[in-house]
Amino acid sequence: MKKTNTLKIIVLIIGFVLIGLIIIANVSALKLLCLTRGQSVPKFICDHDKCTVCVTDKLNPTNINFCSKMGACSLLGGDSTSDTEAPILTVNSPVNDNIYKTKSVFFDLSANEQFTFYWKDNTVRGNNWRRVASGLTSYKLNLNLKEGFNDLTIRAMDRSGNFKESIVKFYIDSKKPIVKKTFPSKGFSSGLFEVQFSEENPKSVVLNYGNDAVGIRTMPIDLNTCTFVKSVYTCNTSVSVNDYNNQNIRYWFTIIDIGDNSVSSKILTLSVDTVAPVITNQDLINLVGKNAYFNLNISEKNFAGAYYTVTSDLRPRSKSICTKLKDGVCAKKYSFSKKGNYEIEIMVVDKAGNTNIQSASFSII
Numbered sequence: 001m002k003k004t005n006t007l008k009i010i011v012l013i014i015g016f017v018l019i020g021l022i023i024i025a026n027v028s029a030l031k032l033l034c035l036t037r038g039q040s041v042p043k044f045i046c047d048h049d050k051c052t053v054c055v056t057d058k059l060n061p062t063n064i065n066f067c068s069k070m071g072a073c074s075l076l077g078g079d080s081t082s083d084t085e086a087p088i089l090t091v092n093s094p095v096n097d098n099i100y101k102t103k104s105v106f107f108d109l110s111a112n113e114q115f116t117f118y119w120k121d122n123t124v125r126g127n128n129w130r131r132v133a134s135g136l137t138s139y140k141l142n143l144n145l146k147e148g149f150n151d152l153t154i155r156a157m158d159r160s161g162n163f164k165e166s167i168v169k170f171y172i173d174s175k176k177p178i179v180k181k182t183f184p185s186k187g188f189s190s191g192l193f194e195v196q197f198s199e200e201n202p203k204s205v206v207l208n209y210g211n212d213a214v215g216i217r218t219m220p221i222d223l224n225t226c227t228f229v230k231s232v233y234t235c236n237t238s239v240s241v242n243d244y245n246n247q248n249i250r251y252w253f254t255i256i257d258i259g260d261n262s263v264s265s266k267i268l269t270l271s272v273d274t275v276a277p278v279i280t281n282q283d284l285i286n287l288v289g290k291n292a293y294f295n296l297n298i299s300e301k302n303f304a305g306a307y308y309t310v311t312s313d314l315r316p317r318s319k320s321i322c323t324k325l326k327d328g329v330c331a332k333k334y335s336f337s338k339k340g341n342y343e344i345e346i347m348v349v350d351k352a353g354n355t356n357i358q359s360a361s362f363s364i365i
Contacts (some may be wrong), residue, residue, distance in 0.1 A: 029057040030066055034073040039161025040116065041076070042134075046161075047127050059159075076161045087111040089156040089164040098170045101259045105145050105172065110138040111164075115156040119143075122151040122167070129155070147172050148200060173201055173259030180232060182253060182265050188302065188352035189270040191241045195253040196234045203258045205235050209251040214243050216250075244272040273302050273352035284346055287362045290337055294321050294346075296330040302351040306330045312343040321346070339364050 033053045035046040041059040054067035092108035094100070109117060116134035120127075133139055145152075150170055157163035177199035184193075193207055202223060210216040219239050226235040241249065249272055253265045277300035286293040296306055306321040322330040336342060344360045 032067040032070045032073040086162040086164040087156045104142040118155040176261040177255040179265040201258040206254045276354040277348040304349045304351045309345045
């Protein structure tokens with residue numbers, strides 16, 4: 001057991017001696033460098049006003065203690081022959097204010113000398129430099145970036161730590177708008193239409209409506225009139241559909257974003273009724289004692305209902321007279337026990353939402 005431990009100790013001593021010999025053999029190839037903010041050597045970039053780095057003859061950083069007896073550090077590139085000129089950087093792509101349809105953006109960079117390519121996102125706080133490639137005079141490849149607004153600083157740094165920077169700002173819009181809902185979804189149209197959709201950067205919203213007989217029409221919607229709540233736009237518009245009365249129409253919305261991504265909502269078919277119901281008789285209420293007999297002769301093929309409201313009440317409430325016509329007549333009896341004068345409003349509604357409102361009055365003695 002003692003022999004084994006002794007052997008291990010001897011092996012360790014020999015190892016340390018060999019390491020020391022290697023260090024001594026290479027100490028002449030080491031150098032203590034002074035770097036300023038932004039200067040770099042392989043696998044190290046100075047992010048302080050001044051950095052002291054111990055490097056090999058190939059500028060690879062090593063243990064700082066190996067250079068502890070070298071005295072003052074020297075500038076990157078040497079005192080007398082240091083390169084103080086920054087590379088001449090040309091950025092052909094990305095292009096300022098451009099809009100890209102994909103997150104994979106083409107970078108086309110070139111310089112008059114070999115450089116290391118770094119970039120950082122200026123919308124994020126802190127030192128977030130990313131090293132992409134080194135030892136090149138041009139770079140032509142795609143990089144994956146974030147959706148939306150991008151504000152980047154591109155840096156080209158030479159071997160002496162001199163660098164040139166360029167700022168580019170552009171948009172990425174790779175996602176199509178998403179239609180959430182359209183109205184009306186069925187039934188009749190009176191010319192009122194609505195669309196709800198999600199999209200960060202909408203450029204245009206257009207209503208398409210009509211039929212083959214009369215024609216398909218378009219109506220652009222001013223985005224400034226739309227509301228934006230919880231990442232959803234709601235846009236309303238009103239158009240005249242009188243030319244399509246008593247016909248069916250198709251309608252859909254087309255939404256385009258700033259990246260020219262386009263989406264259309266589902267095509268829906270509606271009936272058009274733009275004419276209000278017509279009440280053809282004059283005597284709408286016949287009073288017998290305390291009973292009021294409502295008797296309405298109505299001309300309307302899309303009849304939805306008739307209602308009355310006592311507008312003279314402190315708290316007026318609507319009550320149904322009928323929801324169906326029998327031979328064009330809507331009739332019902334109501335009793336009014338309280339004495340006094342009654343002001344009545346009668347409203348007839350069709351399925352398209354068109355209304356006809358008439359007034360009547362009577363007294364209970």
